[in-house]
Amino acid sequence: MDILKKLWIYIRRYKFMFYGGFLFIVLNVLTSMIPGYLNRRVIDDVIRDNKTELLLGFLLSYMLAAVLRSIFILIQRYLIEGLSQNLLRDLKQSVYDHLQKMSFNFFNQNRTGELMSRMTGDMEAIRVLFAEGMIQFTRAIFYLIFVGIVLIREDVQLTLISLAVSPLIAFFAYRLSTRIRPIFSKIRDQYSDLNSTVQENISGIRIVKAFHQQCYEMEKFDEENNEYFIRNYKAAKTWSKYFPIIEFLGGVSTVLLLYFGGRLVISKEITLGVWMQFNSYLWMIIMPMRMIGHLVNMFNRAVASGERIFKVLETEAEITNNEKAVTLDRVKGEVEFRRVSLKYDDQYILKEIDFQAKAGSTVAIMGATGSGKTSLINLIARYYDTTKGEIYLDGINIKDFDLKCLRKQISVVMQDVFLFSETIKSNIAYGSPEATLEQIKKAADIADASKFIEEMDDKYETVIGERGMGLSGGQKQRVSLARAILERSPILILDDATSAVDMETEHKIQQALESMEHKSTIFIIAHRISSVRNADQILILKDGQIIERGRHEDLIKKKGEYFKMFKEQYKELLEDKHFKEKLVVS
Ligand SMILES: Nc1ncnc2c1ncn2[C@@H]1O[C@H](COP(=O)(O)OP(=O)(O)OP(=O)(O)O)[C@@H](O)[C@H]1O
Known part of the structure; x- marks a missing residue:
């Protein structure tokens, strides 16, 4: 019910379509009862009492009822379809907009295939509930009310006898729905998994081929696909177990009406016309009863889908705007990390990072793989928030910036x-x-x-x-x-941005970057000494801590980690006496 309340927020934007659609479903129910009544009049008045002069009026009424019913169905479809499609569009838009606000962490935790299922299968379940479910449910209720009143007024006893088995029909239909609901829920989960498998396989098809894992992938898909088949088959089996019982009970109702109604006609307690009317109206009650299971399923499915959709919508964005957020057109680009630590899960990835980057300067970050370089630069644009410590941009805490404005100041490769x-x-x-x-x-x-x-x-x-x-x-x-x-942007972050280009091209790019008329503060993550040697400051990270810092010359003199990397990369050149002299190697 909670879900319906949440959906109402969307539906009420289209109140006109909702109430209008509802009204036309009721009108449709009423007009579809007219032929049953006219049948009775034709049989009793025209055929039995020989009042042939009434026939034309009845025929015209038939025609009119048919025309009216077609018009009502058309308007009802138009309104309900409009409602469900508008609801679908708005809901999709909300989820999509919300996804844009979510942090990197959210996408790390949620599989793409599953999010795609939210946007497709789950959305469709909601649409179907409003497009089909609403029509069938309203019709069922109003048939029960209107037809029930008419039949009871005609003959209470015959009504009760004819409908004697209908509680059983409702019982089995309901039972079918409760049995089939958990199976359907598993089918949808399996559909999500199948979706994820296909999505990952297509995105990673080059790796699959490179590692010649097509067979493995086919087997994996086969397993998922087979599981999907098994679950669907189980649903079909459950369905086929209950459906014949429901059909049979529907037949029993007709037999009861035939027998008892026939006896009443013979004993002249009711007319043949009334009996005919009973016959056609009876199905108007039995049909919805048979649909109960289907409707309950449709409803449950939509509720489960709605819960999943709202779970995404209600997952608060971890990284949000400060209420008194500052917006600046363009910052100078001075960045300062003050005792910054970052924890993923339970492990500290960055510990007590302290450094300052002057506006327009270049900071290079080096370190072994997994040492925390990307994590460090991810903090500047608030893709993740620091666990401890603060980061300042032009002296303002980045958490006090309007998020959009902050990210506009930073370009990332x-x-x-x-x-x-x-x-x-x-x-x-x-x-x-x-x-x-x-x-x-x-x-x-x-x-x-x-x-x-x-x-x-x-x-x-x-x-x-x-x-x-x-x-x-x-x-x-x-x-x-x-x-x-x-x-x-005033800040440019290059995370291994030139690792795939040759050294000569990289050198050209660096020179061009230096000669840009607008001077950005540049953060470069690189593994090559040649990429970082001109930086104003080089930070060497190890296990999430800065273990060395300074300019190229200082670090060479220090003979620490940086020097080790340098020796490794320039091994051959270092054997050249002239090159050695040129470098500041003491
Ligand atoms: N979203 C995350 N959740 C949990 N752990 C993470 C996450 N992102 C990175 N890590 C872990 O944090 C550590 C640092 O990762 P990071 O990507 O910052 O290293 P890096 O120095 O940039 O490595 P590389 O040079 O290989 O790119 C690694 O041990 C990594 O497994």
Whole structure:
């Protein structure tokens, strides 16, 4: 019921369609009772009493009832369909908008396939409840009321006899629904798993092929698919166990009516017309009773789906705006970490990180894999919040910034490059949709991407495949670098952004970055000494702590971790006497 209350918030926006639809369902019920009544009059008045002059009036009434009913059905469909489609659109929009606000953590914890199921299967269950369920439920209730009143007024005894087995029909229909509900719930969970398997397989198809795991993947799918089949089969078996009983009981009702009603007609207690009317009205009650199970299922399914949808909607975004959030047009770009620690699960990944980056300076972060480099830079744009300590941007705590404004100050080239299956131009302009082609080209120039883009047949209009398929690793990195550069943000974060380009290209990119007219504070995560040697400050991370810091020359002199990396990378060159002299190696 709680779910219905929550859904009502969406439905009430379309009150007109809701109440209007309801009204036309009732009108439809009333008009569909007219032919049964006219049958009775034709049999009793025209045929039995020979009042042939009434026939034309009855025929016209038939026609009128049929026309009215068609019009009512049309309006009812139009309103109910409009209601359910509007509800679906709004609900989808809310979930989609909410997903945009969720933190990285949320997406780490929820599988894509499952979230996709929320947006598709679960949404559909809600739509069906309002499109089909609402019509059938309202009709069932009003048939029971209207038809019940008419039949009881005609003959209480015959009504009771004819409907004697209907409680049994309702009982078995309900029982069917309670038996089948948990099976349906399992079917939906299995559908989610099947969805996730397919989604992961398609996204990772290149890895599957590279590791020739097609057979394994097929087996995995086969298992999931088979489980899906078994659950559906079980549902069908349960259905087929109860359905014949319900059908049989419906038949018993007819037999009872035939026998007892027939006797009443013979003894002239009721007319043949009344008996005919009973016969047609009886089915108007029995049919909805048979539908009870189906309706309860539809309802349960929608409630379960609604619960899952609202669970997503009610999961509060972990990272939110401070009430008195500051908005600044453009910061200078001074960043300070004060005793920052970060915990994932129960483990500290970053411990007591302290450093200051002057506006316009370049900070390089190095360290073994897993030492916490990406985690550190993820904190600046608040993709995660610090567990302890604070981060300041131009002296203001980043938690006091309006989140959108904060993220606008920061451009990121992530380690895992993601490009949309659109043109290169729109990929570069993703964060700056107002950018001119001139500006896009300039950004591509700085990222050393313009040459290969110009060589393509459609140049900047070239449509790239999903996730940038069709481009080399280095090309993808450069397009994503151009995208970040075009934003001209005061802070630029490059997480292993040039790892896939050769050293010469990387050098060119670095020079171009340095010569940009707007000076950004740059954070570079890199493994190559050549990528970081010109940085104003190099931080060496180990197990989440800064173990060394300084400029290249200082760190070389220190002969610590950085020097070890340096020796490793320049082993051969270090044997060259001239090179050694040129470097500040004492
Ligand atoms: N979302 C997360 N939940 C739990 N643990 C995480 C999460 N992200 C990263 N970690 C863990 O935190 C540690 C640091 O990861 P991080 O990605 O910051 O390292 P890194 O230095 O950037 O590594 P690399 O050079 O390989 O990119 C790793 O042990 C990693 O397993």
